[in-house]
Amino acid sequence: MLLLLVASAPAPGATTHVSVVAGKPSEFRFTLSRTSVPIGTAIFSVANHGTIPHDFKVCTRPLAGSAPNACTGTGTTTIAPGGTAQLRVSFRRAGRYAYLCTLPGHAAAGMKGILTVRGAPAPALAVALSASGHRPKVGSRWRYTVRASVSGRAVAARLTVVIVDPTGATHPVQRGTSKRNVTNWPFHGTFSDFVVWPASARGVPLELRVVVKAAGKTKTISYRVTPRS
Ligand SMILES: [Cu+2]
Numbered sequence: 001m002l003l004l005l006v007a008s009a010p011a012p013g014a015t016t017h018v019s020v021v022a023g024k025p026s027e028f029r030f031t032l033s034r035t036s037v038p039i040g041t042a043i044f045s046v047a048n049h050g051t052i053p054h055d056f057k058v059c060t061r062p063l064a065g066s067a068p069n070a071c072t073g074t075g076t077t078t079i080a081p082g083g084t085a086q087l088r089v090s091f092r093r094a095g096r097y098a099y100l101c102t103l104p105g106h107a108a109a110g111m112k113g114i115l116t117v118r119g120a121p122a123p124a125l126a127v128a129l130s131a132s133g134h135r136p137k138v139g140s141r142w143r144y145t146v147r148a149s150v151s152g153r154a155v156a157a158r159l160t161v162v163i164v165d166p167t168g169a170t171h172p173v174q175r176g177t178s179k180r181n182v183t184n185w186p187f188h189g190t191f192s193d194f195v196v197w198p199a200s201a202r203g204v205p206l207e208l209r210v211v212v213k214a215a216g217k218t219k220t221i222s223y224r225v226t227p228r229s
Contacts (some may be wrong), residue, residue: 014040018115022079022101023050028109030056030099036116039094044087048079054101055079056087058115062095067114069107071098078103094119123150127212127219138202138227141194146187146221148212154189157214161185163195164207164222173208184213197227 019033027050046056057075059068076085091097100112128147136142148157161173161182172181176193185191195208208223 014038016040016042018042018044020044020046020056022046022048022054022056022111023052023081027051028101028106028111030101030111030113032099032113032115035114036118037091038118039091039120042089042091042115044076044089045084046076046079046087047084048081051081053078053080054103054106054111056085057100057102058087058089059098059100062093062097062117064096067098067100067107067112069100069112070102071100075102091117093117123215125150125155125212125215125217125219126152127210127221129208129210129221129223131208131223131225134223134225135228136195136197136225138197138199138229141196142225143192143194144208144210144223145190145192146210146212147190148187148214149189150215155214156186156188157212159185159187159191159213160211161193162209162211164209166205170209197225199229201227202229203227 016037018037021031024031044056048054055076055078057073059071059073074089076087079085094117097115097117098112099115100107126149129144131144132142146159148155159182162170163173164170172183173195174180175182203226205226208225210221212219
């Protein structure tokens with residue numbers, strides 16, 4: 001199971017293998033088995049299928065424009081026709097990295113290209129709201145629980161809870177029986193509380209709106225309620 005997860009979402013520091021054929025589809029071209037890799041180490045296995053010597057170099061700095069004909073970087077030694085070489089490159093930053101053949105005139109003739117290095121995907125914030133039903137009884141405690149996690153782990157978060165009335169106006173929700181609003185309320189992982197719906201809310205379609213901020217993300221969950229007697 002762990003292996004499957006690792007395979008589907010390479011962690012930072014992943015090692016990625018890239019096959020490179022020089023001299024294919026024509027003498028002054030490269031063919032790469034993939035044109036993007038995750039941040040981490042890339043191992044390029046280079047085979048020269050051309051009829052003249054070539055090499056393979058990856059530029060150190062990411063670039064904005066098209067691939068240059070020369071750059072600072074790391075490359076293989078010159079590879080004779082039919083020969084192979086391996087190149088290991090460590091990418092620490094996402095971006096577009098040029099690769100090229102350094103033999104005179106080859107890059108200018110088209111023997112170059114761009115490899116994209118992808119940043120690590122941002123961990124997703126998961127927020128769940130559970131509550132004791134959409135028809136709360138007025139005047140009694142209606143319990144609700146908010147959970148916040150990132151990659152299955154409880155996280156420090158801030159919570160704002162409001163009630164939205166049919167006109168769209170919002171009303172703050174208080175913590176328990178206190179007068180303190182649950183506004184940017186800090187919690188870790190799980191927050192449990194209750195709402196006492198007033199008799200005046202009987203039969204009115206309302207919405208409990210929960211906003212959770214954590215890990216630089218914001219998630220909103222709405223829960224519809226119509227209090228009853
Ligand atoms: Cu070349």
